[in-house]
Amino acid sequence: MKKILQDLSYAELEALxxxxxxxxxxxxxxxxxxxQGKKISDITSLSKVFKEKLLETYENEPIKVKEKYLxxxxxxxxxxEYADGNLVEGVLMKYKYGYTQCVSTQVxxxxxxxxxxxxxxxxxxxxxxGEILCQILLVNGLHREEMLGRGxxxxxxxxxxxxxxxxxxxxYDEVVKFLKNVTAEGGVCISARNISLSTCGxxxxxxxxxxxxxxxxxxxxxxxxxxxSRARTMPVAKAYKIAEILKxxxxxxxxTGRRYYFEYTLIEGENCDEEHARALITLLxxxxxxxxxxxxxxxxxxxxxxxxxxxxxxxxxxxxxGGLSATLRRQIGVDIGGACGQLRAxxxxxGxxxxxx
Numbered sequence: 036m037k038k039i040l041q042d043l044s045y046a047e048l049e050a051l052x053x054x055x056x057x058x059x060x061x062x063x064x065x066x067x068x069x070x071q072g073k074k075i076s077d078i079t080s081l082s083k084v085f086k087e088k089l090l091e092t093y094e095n096e097p098i099k100v101k102e103k104y105l106x107x108x109x110x111x112x113x114x115x116e117y118a119d120g121n122l123v124e125g126v127l128m129k130y131k132y133g134y135t136q137c138v139s140t141q142v143x144x145x146x147x148x149x150x151x152x153x154x155x156x157x158x159x160x161x162x163x164x165g166e167i168l169c170q171i172l173l174v175n176g177l178h179r180e181e182m183l184g185r186g187x188x189x190x191x192x193x194x195x196x197x198x199x200x201x202x203x204x205x206x207y208d209e210v211v212k213f214l215k216n217v218t219a220e221g222g223v224c225i226s227a228r229n230i231s232l233s234t235c236g237x238x239x240x241x242x243x244x245x246x247x248x249x250x251x252x253x254x255x256x257x258x259x260x261x262x263x264s265r266a267r268t269m270p271v272a273k274a275y276k277i278a279e280i281l282k283x284x285x286x287x288x289x290x291t292g293r294r295y296y297f298e299y300t301l302i303e304g305e306n307c308d309e310e311h312a313r314a315l316i317t318l319l320x321x322x323x324x325x326x327x328x329x330x331x332x333x334x335x336x337x338x339x340x341x342x343x344x345x346x347x348x349x350x351x352x353x354x355x356x357g358g359l360s361a362t363l364r365r366q367i368g369v370d371i372g373g374a375c376g377q378l379r380a381x382x383x384x385x386g387x388x389x390x391x392x
């Protein structure tokens with residue numbers, strides 16, 4: 036597989052353009068074309084000779100849509116294919132305040148969380164910073180005419196969640212490079228405050244992230260209130276204890292001034308009765324955090340079951356009564372396999388995906 040230009044910062048593109056004997060202003064033309072999601076061959080402001088030089092080393096089309104599904108609620112789910120044939124997926128969620136895209140950071144995942152389909156085939160490889168960015172560039176490109184027709188800027192994606200396939204902090208260097216590139220002036224230019232990074236709790240990398248100076252929203256997958264229970268569904272709990280995670284979160288708050296978030300997936304018979312709610316309140320009350328409750332999207336290869344809506348709201352009520360900041364996440368994209376890894380897993384199993392449920 037060739038290299039991809041989307042891995043390069045603007046300064047790196049300038050250096051490349053000069054090394055190929057072109058004028059410096061060509062870097063701006065090249066960068067603008069790439070940020071619009073165009074193939075190298077489709078950037079009309081560049082000469083044919085220059086594009087041919089680039090295509091000797093760089094992929095013309097690093098990513099394409101393999102399959103796309105539209106939910107009744109407007110959510111879009113994509114199965115993306117990279118130049119080497121590997122597949123990842125992404126979700127575009129439409130809200131009144133803007134469009135949020137959930138992006139993948141790895142092909143597969145090695146964390147082994149029992150409620151997630153992303154990990155079923157293990158980790159295949161890390162994505163590069165540019166490959167992560169390409170997911171956003173492609174979706175923006177697909178919606179450009181729609182945005183312009185509504186009198187808005189061409190960029191459709193206003194918020195990003197690193198919560199698709201893979202553990203972002205397990206691909207630390209490329210993810211940080213992506214974060215710097217996606218927030219850079221002149222490019223996609225998404226504010227770090229509109230970016231959420233979800234981790235299962237790799238404590239040393241959480242401390243490193245706090246030092247990067249990128250004030251994003253740090254979210255930790257908690258899903259339990261004690262280490263033994265957490266280890267039943269999250270193998271990473273054997274390496275990093277909840278107490279260590281809380282210390283890392285507090286350090287993140289002190290360094291960035293940003294409150295942190297916890298995801299808590301409600302699993303029937305595992306973590307969602309009144310006793311668990313009391314334990315969660317005791318664990319987190321008074322901390323600068325917020326709890327996002329999630330109704331489990333069931334994975335057919337796993338035995339875990341989702342709680343009922345009634346029980347989910349009851350659990351939320353316990354937390355609110357106990358003074359904990361919490362919300363129950365709205366279910367979206369259920370009819371199109373909205374949970375991480377479901378689309379890719381179905382495709383790998385059957386060679387195509389035609390239905391969900």
